[in-house]
Amino acid sequence: MPESPAIGATAACPSTVRDVTIDLLRAAGMTTIFGNPGSTELPMFRDFPDDFRYILGLQESVAVAMADGFATATRKAALINLHSSAGVGHALGAVFTAFRNQTPLVITAGQQARSILPYEPFLFAERPSEFPRPFVKWAVEPARAQDVPAAIARAYAVAMEPPCGPTFVSVPVDDWDQPCAPLTLRPISATRHPDPAALAQCAQSLARARRPAIAVAAGVARDCAWDLVVALAERHGASVYVAPMASRAGFPEDHPLFAGFLAASREAIVASLAPHDVVLALGGPMNLYHVEGHGPHLPDGCEAWLIGDNHTHAAWAPQGRAIVASCDVAIAGLLAGPDPVARAWPAPRIVAPVAGDVMTDALVVSRLAALRAPGSILVEEAPSTRGPMHDHLPILRPDTFYTTASGGLGFALPAAVGIALARPGEKVIALLGDGSSMYAIQGLFSAAALGLPISFIIIRNGRYEALHSFGRHFGLQQPVGTELPVLDFCALAAGHGVPARRADDAATLEEALCWSLAADGPTLVEAVVA
Structure with missing residues (x-):
């Protein structure tokens, strides 16, 4: 034997x-x-x-x-x-x-x-x-x-x-105790440099454009290119948009050149980019769609370029030329390109402030914007609140915004825990929908066990509100299985060891947000909105 x-x-x-x-x-x-x-x-x-x-x-x-x-x-x-x-x-x-x-x-x-x-x-x-x-x-x-x-x-x-x-x-399971010879981890460099000829052509297109635009996606943040994009936009007087469904922020949203957010719709993208003759997508796809559309992908006569490190994005971009490269390296090359023609900056974006004190998600995010420290980190998964967030909760500094790129729920609540671990001493704010929160509510346990300074702000509208809005696109007035009437997030938080407060009106909202943002450990605010 x-x-x-x-x-x-x-x-x-x-x-x-x-x-x-x-x-x-x-x-x-x-x-x-x-x-x-x-x-x-x-x-x-x-x-x-x-x-x-x-x-x-x-x-x-x-x-x-x-x-x-x-x-x-x-x-x-x-x-x-x-x-x-x-x-x-x-x-x-x-x-x-x-x-x-x-x-x-x-x-x-x-x-x-x-x-x-x-x-x-x-x-x-x-x-x-x-x-x-x-x-x-x-x-x-x-x-x-x-x-x-x-x-x-x-x-x-x-x-x-x-x-x-x-x-x-x-x-x-039995592998771990087996004898094994030592192994050294070998360093591997993975920087992607752009094709010089293609980058020179892109720089020339930007320089001669009548009214250029830039669409920033998550790759700008991954490649630490925030300041470089600001310099590029200011050099060319380019309007800067956030690409559809971008999971990171790549440009200060209070900058006079910030033009807003591109919707994940073919017709909407064409309408937004209609004034522009050259558009440069940085760090991810600009033509990302969520609904079926028809007609052109870009305005007539608009020249498009895509620069990012993902060759898949380059392959399925429906129009334009693509350069596979790290954003930071590529933008540095564009900044060394030819001087642009003289052009005036476009008019700045104007958003009307929230009026009144009715408990809406717009009121919640506007008060959060007013009360939070500008450098605090926002982790978001509140799909039906994304429009008001875009309007009233601007991202002002690099590496302070994170959301899911997949559209799958259950990311933001536990991701906030991981981000707080990675950024000790910094305030993290998890802005969540009530439906989204329930995909990963167990993450509250980890936040409490680790004593992390996270403010969980749950906007409670009592249903999957995003599906109600999206259902109207398909002619559904009342989607089935979307009501969440009895959830008690303060009780759920207490059960996981996280202190919580409920806000039903503007006064209790202000008090609860101030309390939560000042706390050294995890807290939860249940903001009940219409």
């Missing part, structure tokens, strides 16, 4: 798979692990190092969204540990959002022991590397235990390569 395979380190190979992996994670800076542990993951955490920390999410999608926020705010890959198929299944909606957010994540998932996989054991993953596709950039279950560290090192490199995104490694 053959001997059983060796367990643990040996004299010839003193390190285990776990030892080598921990060293790799430390070298990569992934010492914060997010997860909801299951049985097949436990051996990974034997002798858990003192310089690592484990952030518990009470549901797997919450853990992924916390990691998404953390990685986005740090611009470094975050590590998530999930259970096999059941846990990965719970997390897939959040993985989809991370993929759309272009967030670098390394996801590990447990698997049953290799010796019993032929018998389809309880809680095993039948096709582990296929399950999370297509919303991971790379997925594998290593052929040998000794290949696990190299797989995680590759997953890290792929996650960090632009366009960034999640990767996935399935690890059998």
